[in-house]
Amino acid sequence: MKRLVLATSLVIASSTAFAEAPGGPNCGWGNMLFDGSSGLPAHVMASLTNGTTGNATFGMTSGTNGCDANGTLTYGGQKWMGLAAVMDEFSEDVARGEGEALNAVAVMIGVAPEDREHFAAVTHQNFSTIFTSESVTAEDVARNLDEVMKADARLNRYAS
Amino acid sequence: MNRILIGALCALLMPAVAGASSLKQLAESPYWQRLLHLDAGGRSRVDDERFFLAGRSDPSALEELVAMRDAASAETDDPRTHPRCRYPARYRWLQQQGVIDAKALPAIRCPDYEEWRAQVNATRVSLIFPAAYMNSPSSMYGHTFLRFDPEDAESGSLWLSWALNFGANITTEDNSLLYAYKGLFGGYPGQFNMMPYYRKIQEYNRMENRDMWEYPLDLSAAEVDQLLEHVWELKDINFDYFFFDENCSFQLLELLDLIRPEARLTEGFDLHAIPADTVRAVVNAGMAGEVVYRPANRTRFDALVADFSDDEIDRLEALTRAPEQADQLLSAVPVERRQQLVQGAYDYLRLQQDGAVRDEDANRRSYRLLQLLNQQPRAPLPQPVMPTNPVNGHYSGLLRVGAGQRAERDFIELGIRAAYQDLLDADDGFPEGAELEMGELALRYYAGGNLKLELLDLVSIRSLPPRSALFSPWSWQVRAGLERVHSDAASGDNLVGQVAGGGGVTYDLNRQRTSLFALATGRLEFNDRFDPALTAGIGTNFGVRHKGRWGQGIAEYKLMQLTNGQLRQRFDLGMQWNVGRQQGLRAGYVHRQHDDGSYDNALLVEYRHHLL
Numbered sequence: 001m002k003r004l005v006l007a008t009s010l011v012i013a014s015s016t017a018f019a020e021a022p023g024g025p026n027c028g029w030g031n032m033l034f035d036g037s038s039g040l041p042a043h044v045m046a047s048l049t050n051g052t053t054g055n056a057t058f059g060m061t062s063g064t065n066g067c068d069a070n071g072t073l074t075y076g077g078q079k080w081m082g083l084a085a086v087m088d089e090f091s092e093d094v095a096r097g098e099g100e101a102l103n104a105v106a107v108m109i110g111v112a113p114e115d116r117e118h119f120a121a122v123t124h125q126n127f128s129t130i131f132t133s134e135s136v137t138a139e140d141v142a143r144n145l146d147e148v149m150k151a152d153a154r155l156n157r158y159a160s
Numbered sequence: 161m162n163r164i165l166i167g168a169l170c171a172l173l174m175p176a177v178a179g180a181s182s183l184k185q186l187a188e189s190p191y192w193q194r195l196l197h198l199d200a201g202g203r204s205r206v207d208d209e210r211f212f213l214a215g216r217s218d219p220s221a222l223e224e225l226v227a228m229r230d231a232a233s234a235e236t237d238d239p240r241t242h243p244r245c246r247y248p249a250r251y252r253w254l255q256q257q258g259v260i261d262a263k264a265l266p267a268i269r270c271p272d273y274e275e276w277r278a279q280v281n282a283t284r285v286s287l288i289f290p291a292a293y294m295n296s297p298s299s300m301y302g303h304t305f306l307r308f309d310p311e312d313a314e315s316g317s318l319w320l321s322w323a324l325n326f327g328a329n330i331t332t333e334d335n336s337l338l339y340a341y342k343g344l345f346g347g348y349p350g351q352f353n354m355m356p357y358y359r360k361i362q363e364y365n366r367m368e369n370r371d372m373w374e375y376p377l378d379l380s381a382a383e384v385d386q387l388l389e390h391v392w393e394l395k396d397i398n399f400d401y402f403f404f405d406e407n408c409s410f411q412l413l414e415l416l417d418l419i420r421p422e423a424r425l426t427e428g429f430d431l432h433a434i435p436a437d438t439v440r441a442v443v444n445a446g447m448a449g450e451v452v453y454r455p456a457n458r459t460r461f462d463a464l465v466a467d468f469s470d471d472e473i474d475r476l477e478a479l480t481r482a483p484e485q486a487d488q489l490l491s492a493v494p495v496e497r498r499q500q501l502v503q504g505a506y507d508y509l510r511l512q513q514d515g516a517v518r519d520e521d522a523n524r525r526s527y528r529l530l531q532l533l534n535q536q537p538r539a540p541l542p543q544p545v546m547p548t549n550p551v552n553g554h555y556s557g558l559l560r561v562g563a564g565q566r567a568e569r570d571f572i573e574l575g576i577r578a579a580y581q582d583l584l585d586a587d588d589g590f591p592e593g594a595e596l597e598m599g600e601l602a603l604r605y606y607a608g609g610n611l612k613l614e615l616l617d618l619v620s621i622r623s624l625p626p627r628s629a630l631f632s633p634w635s636w637q638v639r640a641g642l643e644r645v646h647s648d649a650a651s652g653d654n655l656v657g658q659v660a661g662g663g664g665v666t667y668d669l670n671r672q673r674t675s676l677f678a679l680a681t682g683r684l685e686f687n688d689r690f691d692p693a694l695t696a697g698i699g700t701n702f703g704v705r706h707k708g709r710w711g712q713g714i715a716e717y718k719l720m721q722l723t724n725g726q727l728r729q730r731f732d733l734g735m736q737w738n739v740g741r742q743q744g745l746r747a748g749y750v751h752r753q754h755d756d757g758s759y760d761n762a763l764l765v766e767y768r769h770h771l772l
Contacts, residue, residue: 032518033523033527034510034513034518034522034523034526034527035518082356085356085358085359086319086358086362088510089358089362091530092506092530092533094534095530095531095533095534096499096503096533096534096538097538098538100318100319101319101358103317103319104317104319104320104358107317107320108320124534127530127531127534128531128534131527131530133527134520134523134524134526134527135523
């Protein structure tokens with residue numbers, strides 16, 4: 001139950017973080033692998049004042065969240081939204097077969113603790129199926145991951 | 161559920177003091193005053209009318225208490241904005257004090273607040289301190305924020321915990337100068353915001369390459385609950401942001417003060433709150449458990465390749481450039497070593513790409529390296545060794561007393577420095593090869609003379625990161641303030657204003673124990689012995705640094721050619737023995753060669769003591 005709440009919160013947070021029109025440059029789903037994060041405050045003064053540029057968020061659903069506002073960009077339920085934000089780290093963890101981002105994604109999509117090791121192993125074996133190229137988008141990754149889970153006897157209950 | 165229980169328990173324990181005569185007393189209660197963020201003078205640190213129900217900014221504590229009492233019973237038009245929903249901490253406390261009788265009020269639901277509490281479903285809190293990052297001594301000033309963890313935060317899902325951050329809310333249209341000015345002197349409103357912890361990991365560990373230190377706090381679930389009630393009251397509320405005092409760290413101390421007043425955390429921080437010192441205050445108050453170290457991406461990379469031979473470094477670089485030649489590059493590498501090499505190549509490429517715009521070619525190579533990594537047999541990879549906990553580094557302030565001789569005249573010198581670290585100070589808990597000094601003042605008294613200002617540095621930054629086969633960072637320095645120079649034989653040393661900077665390179669001779677540096681420098685000087693008084697100059701610095709078991713030493717030669725023809729040369733030798741964590745003994749020798757052909761020597765021996 002708490003995991004579900006967590007997952008929801010991640011979804012909400014990332015959708016507010018990418019408060020852009022659907023398909024816009026900062027929309028989570030449009031994010032490709034290795035898109036870089038040059039938008040993060042890199043300015044000396046930004047780090048001095050620990051400033052946030054743009055809308056300060058409070059982890060709230062309210063406000064304009066372009067990406068999922070009309071529901072057209074969600075794939076198999078909103079739980080995949082957070083994936084866009086951690087895609088670089090997730091891809092590396094999947095390639096290696098372990099890591100915090102991999103674990104976070106497993107938690108986010110509700111994989112039970114006893115199945116997480118298996119989830120890591122299965123995604124590791126299917127790296128090239130999930131991450132098909134350097135230009136794969138978060139939406140593609142979510143779809144591919146869903147297919148991989150569907151094909152696995154233990155993981156298919158987590159697929160949409 | 162917990163909340164209800166605690167609320168009921170508190171209600172039972174608290175005496176009912178509904179009498180109007182006691183309202184004044186209640187308004188003076190420290191807890192109410194902290195809820196309103198009142199300072200000792202009774203003025204609120206909140207600069208936002210929306211924070212007060214009394215209808216104006218800066219109402220008295222009593223006015224606001226009465227306003228909250230009256231507003232609580234107001235008809236509910238919108239439960240989202242109803243004061244009972246907007247100010248849950250005030251509401252609960254006034255209930256406990258018997259000022260508000262909840263049973264007499266119509267029941268309302270607070271959907272926004274309840275939804276937010278369901279999201280931030282936390283029972284534990286950690287204080288997070290991102291340490292300074294390489295080649296940016298300005299980050300040495302530091303930052304702190306809180307992380308809220310759910311009860312069952314299993315390993316890994318800490319990424320999904322919530323970070324509560326206080327920072328300036330910056331308008332991106334401002335140009336850099338205005339931005340700097342406003343940041344330092346309070347032109348931007350500061351606000352609390354919350355975001356998933358992974359975004360902070362990405363910001364600090366990845367984009368800024370700062371190690372993060374996590375200090376779990378010993379707050380009970382009830383205290384976390386109380387804290388969150390008040391955090392909600394601060395949503396979208398503006399504080400004036402001041403870099404030196406009312407900054408991120410001070411705001412966090414105020415929050416913790418609310419629930420742990422006996423720890424007196426904000427005491428002594430009302431003038432300046434240096435983040436590392438505030439972390440120390442929390443640790444010294446016994447509120448922090450065992451620290452967790454979260455190394456930066458660059459730190460992890462350095463540990464990964466620390467034992468690489470020159471040949472392996474070459475292969476790593478070649479692999480980064482042309483991963484399609486992997487078969488050839490990896491064939492001579494033992495199987496158990498291949499994962500480490502491929503991981504290193506991938507990390508190296510991503511370190512170069514972080515903060516850059518999307519680069520298709522680099523991304524193609526990154527993807528190829530991930531595929532390669534995916535194919536390598538797994539083995540445990542070398543991990544960074546935890547460095548000295550920043551809390552165990554020396555304090556930020558400095559007091560120094562010394563005696564010396566200059567041109568055969570004896571003198572004593574007294575100095576203070578607000579912050580932080582120079583290249584000769586002990587660097588345990590600090591970044592290596594970095595100096596950040598703010599507000600240094602030195603007074604000197606020559607025997608038979610009078611007390612004179614010797615030095616007033618507003619800021620001095622030096623960064624000497626070593627260049628290596630894989631990274632080529634620039635060394636740089638900036639300094640501004642007043643200092644004494646020898647302009648002509650007649651006037652001796654006179655006080656001048658100066659701004660100086662420089663850039664160059666540093667090389668390690670033996671893994672960060674000895675390094676050589678060389679910089680080209682420039683200078684603007686305001687000197688009333690010159691006509692015109694404003695002169696510019698160019699020059700050079702080069703020297704050698706050594707770090708030994710006993711302490712640190714620097715030998716440095718500086719040359720400065722001013723546009724009015726004056727040439728200054730100076731040789732500095734400095735050595736410091738680290739006597740204790742807060743104490744040091746330093747000896748400095750300076751030889752100056754003046755433009756008129758004369759020269760003088762000075763020797764200074766001093767005792768240095770770091771303090772809060």
